Amino acid sequence: MKINENYRSLETSYLFSQVAAKRAAYEKAHPDQRILSLGIGDVTRPLPEPVTRAFTEAAAGQGDPARFHGYGPEQGYPFLREAIQSYYRRFGVDIPLSDLFVSDGAKCDLGNLLDLFDADNTVLIPDPVYPVYRDTNQMAGRRISYLSAVPENDFLPMPDPEQKADIIYLCSPNNPTGNVYRKEQLSEWVDYANRQGAVILFDAAYEAFVTDPSLPHSIYEIEGARTCAIEVCSLSKTAGFTGTRCGYTVVPGELIRDGLSLRSMWLRRQTTKFNGVSYPVQKAAAAAFSEEGLAACRKILSVYQSNARLMHRVLKEAGVWHTGGVHSPYLWMKCPQGQSSWEFFDRLLEQAQVIGTPGCGFGAGGEGFFRLTAFGTPEDTAEAMERIRRML
Numbered sequence: 067m068k069i070n071e072n073y074r075s076l077e078t079s080y081l082f083s084q085v086a087a088k089r090a091a092y093e094k095a096h097p098d099q100r101i102l103s104l105g106i107g108d109v110t111r112p113l114p115e116p117v118t119r120a121f122t123e124a125a126a127g128q129g130d131p132a133r134f135h136g137y138g139p140e141q142g143y144p145f146l147r148e149a150i151q152s153y154y155r156r157f158g159v160d161i162p163l164s165d166l167f168v169s170d171g172a173k174c175d176l177g178n179l180l181d182l183f184d185a186d187n188t189v190l191i192p193d194p195v196y197p198v199y200r201d202t203n204q205m206a207g208r209r210i211s212y213l214s215a216v217p218e219n220d221f222l223p224m225p226d227p228e229q230k231a232d233i234i235y236l237c238s239p240n241n242p243t244g245n246v247y248r249k250e251q252l253s254e255w256v257d258y259a260n261r262q263g264a265v266i267l268f269d270a271a272y273e274a275f276v277t278d279p280s281l282p283h284s285i286y287e288i289e290g291a292r293t294c295a296i297e298v299c300s301l302s303k304t305a306g307f308t309g310t311r312c313g314y315t316v317v318p319g320e321l322i323r324d325g326l327s328l329r330s331m332w333l334r335r336q337t338t339k340f341n342g343v344s345y346p347v348q349k350a351a352a353a354a355f356s357e358e359g360l361a362a363c364r365k366i367l368s369v370y371q372s373n374a375r376l377m378h379r380v381l382k383e384a385g386v387w388h389t390g391g392v393h394s395p396y397l398w399m400k401c402p403q404g405q406s407s408w409e410f411f412d413r414l415l416e417q418a419q420v421i422g423t424p425g426c427g428f429g430a431g432g433e434g435f436f437r438l439t440a441f442g443t444p445e446d447t448a449e450a451m452e453r454i455r456r457m458l
């Protein structure tokens with residue numbers, strides 16, 4: 067028996083597990099202190115009422131012989147795929163139902179999509195970025211080239227026409243920096259990918275935070291994207307589904323490589339290894355896309371947006387360089403006094419009992435930076451920021 071040796075190249079634990087372990091150790095040593103978390107991007111508002119109504123009705127139906135559902139359709143129920151299709155039409159994007167696949171979340175799909183690609187491919191990954199892109203490719207032993215995301219390019223790296231790429235990750239609004247690609251920038255990426263025959267894996271998990279109508283929510287707002295891009299999205303941040311689990315992936319029928327349709331490959335992969343999302347969760351997700359559901363979700367998002375504004379104000383008054391927090395729930399700050407990411411993490415925990423996420427966990431380029439999330443409750447966020455203000 068041979069194990070997957072690629073695991074030896076990984077950090078011993080996943081970024082957010084590392085943070086959780088540090089928090090647990092501190093809590094154990096200081097049981098009297100109240101820790102506030104601006105760390106992992108987990109939502110704190112409950113599911114909106116139209117969603118829980120649909121969810122509970124469908125769950126109750128599972129106990130009723132007349133309303134019971136067993137296995138559902140392979141790509142997800144048509145009622146949910148049609149709801150997602152209508153949602154995309156709001157940004158002027160028409161997605162055929164056959165391109166839409168319902169899943170239990172973006173993170174799983176981002177990892178699982180790699181089943182479609184050989185290990186002998188060059189992967190372009192922005193640095194810093196959501197660590198799942200890097201870790202899942204390291205597990206498969208793929209060559210990784212990093213795209214430097216720095217203040218000079220607004221943390222939004224652009225393609226180098228001379229650089230070879232097979233698989234490209236883009237995340238916009240970006241996790242962790244919070245910045246958003248403009249349409250003309252995405253257009254350059256799409257042209258580059260089409261020229262190279264590369265595939266873009268576009269992570270749109272934070273699209274609901276985009277408020278400027280000129281900024282894109284989806285890569286399919288860009289001409290040419292259907293021949294080079296797969297888009298992954300989820301209801302986690304949009305509708306509070308982090309603990310409920312539902313996402314969706316778009317694999318366009320036009321995406322053909324080496325004579326094979328990636329959509330057919332993905333269908334084959336999903337039907338072999340995945341049995342779908344539960345009926346009540348799909349009903350809940352469809353309710354989130356109804357007019358009533360979308361209005362309720364927007365209300366919740368406005369709570370997080372208001373947190374982000376407060377966080378921005380406090381950091382600005384404290385003279386801390388930062389970005390993000392406008393079309394994104396994340397603020398990306400420079401660690402004060404030249405501290406490293408983990409040094410600042412420890413200082414914040416010890417002096418203010420506040421948890422954040424060390425920038426270096428998102429890649430070497432994140433060293434010296436720190437991420438704060440606006441997903442807390444307004445009360446905890448206000449208190450955490452007051453503690454940070456006093457500490458700084």
Ligand code: MLT
Nearest residue numbers: 105106107108173196241
């Ligand atoms: C984050 O904090 O970056 C995300 O919430 C983690 C995730 O979505 O998996």
